[in-house]
Amino acid sequence: MATFTKYPLKFLRLSLIHENCWSRYYEVPEIANILNLTPYPERNILKVSLLMSEKGYRDIMNLKSRGKVKDIFNIYKWRNRFYVDLVRDYDNSIYSIINRNNGILISTLKYDGKEIWNLLVYEYKVNRLIKEFQEFAEIVKVNIEDDIPTENLTSRELKVLTTALDLGYFDYPRKIKSKELSEILGISEPTFVFHLRNAERKIVSNFIKKLGKNMLSEP
Missing domain, CATH: 2.40.30 (Elongation Factor Tu (Ef-tu); domain 3)
Known part of the structure; x- marks a missing residue:
């Protein structure tokens, strides 16, 4: 074995x-x-x-x-x-x-x-x-x-997400706008938002599923 x-x-x-x-x-x-x-x-x-x-x-x-x-x-x-x-x-x-x-x-x-x-x-x-x-x-x-964090994410979604994170898109106040990020990545702003939202949805969905399993397993 x-x-x-x-x-x-x-x-x-x-x-x-x-x-x-x-x-x-x-x-x-x-x-x-x-x-x-x-x-x-x-x-x-x-x-x-x-x-x-x-x-x-x-x-x-x-x-x-x-x-x-x-x-x-x-x-x-x-x-x-x-x-x-x-x-x-x-x-x-x-x-x-x-x-x-x-x-x-x-x-x-x-x-x-x-x-x-x-x-x-x-x-x-x-x-x-x-x-x-x-x-x-x-x-x-x-x-x-x-x-x-690559679970269920496409390579494009991962790249959009990590670039947004690294360049301060999720900071408060934001250090960079979606239009600027889309230009940096060489894609249109709607395409950037599409991939970013898909990545966020998958991560949140996975998190909630894991959280639900943990709650159900508690005595």
């Missing part, structure tokens, strides 16, 4: 400033949408696949000429967006630290000189992971949660 481990998982949401990364110098007031990260440790290469506006694309090209981006080996224009494959060093990247500690990356984005990372990690590795992050970056904010 198979034996299964029962190491608890934690959900980490980190906002950090990584001085040795291109994201620190990305000056366009919009999110750089990270579609995929592909590591090649044996060549010390991390391929970063991005989708961005023309302004973002021009800023990335400027960063390459300034030596902030190691290389760009593919650019494809699709409608009014640009798909860009860029290369940076794998060693000492945030992604290499996550891999080294067996973390599971859920999503990441770059905005206003900051990197926002959402990941799952074994509880016993949380402190070590954060310590390694601190050796290479300034941690602006970190949230450690027991619940995994």
Whole structure:
């Protein structure tokens, strides 16, 4: 019979400033949408696949000429967006630290000189992971949660929700409006509101169901 481990998982949401990364110098007031990260440790290469506006694309090209981006080996224009494959060093990247500690990356984005990372990690590795992050970056904010908020959420809903949370949409007073968030995400305001409301509805519904079960189980 198979034996299964029962190491608890934690959900980490980190906002950090990584001085040795291109994201620190990305000056366009919009999110750089990270579609995929592909590591090649044996060549010390991390391929970063991005989708961005023309302004973002021009800023990335400027960063390459300034030596902030190691290389760009593919650019494809699709409608009014640009798909860009860029290369940076794998060693000492945030992604290499996550891999080294067996973390599971859920999503990441770059905005206003900051990197926002959402990941799952074994509880016993949380402190070590954060310590390694601190050796290479300034941690602006970190949230450690027991619940995994991806339950029943689509990737788009999760991205809309975490972006709204990280940029202060749920703060009082609000630090950013839905119109501004939709522009940052590159979607229409009605689309943003649609995905946000769906995510909120699913989370509240799951919470109420769990609360009801707990109340029924009480003696």
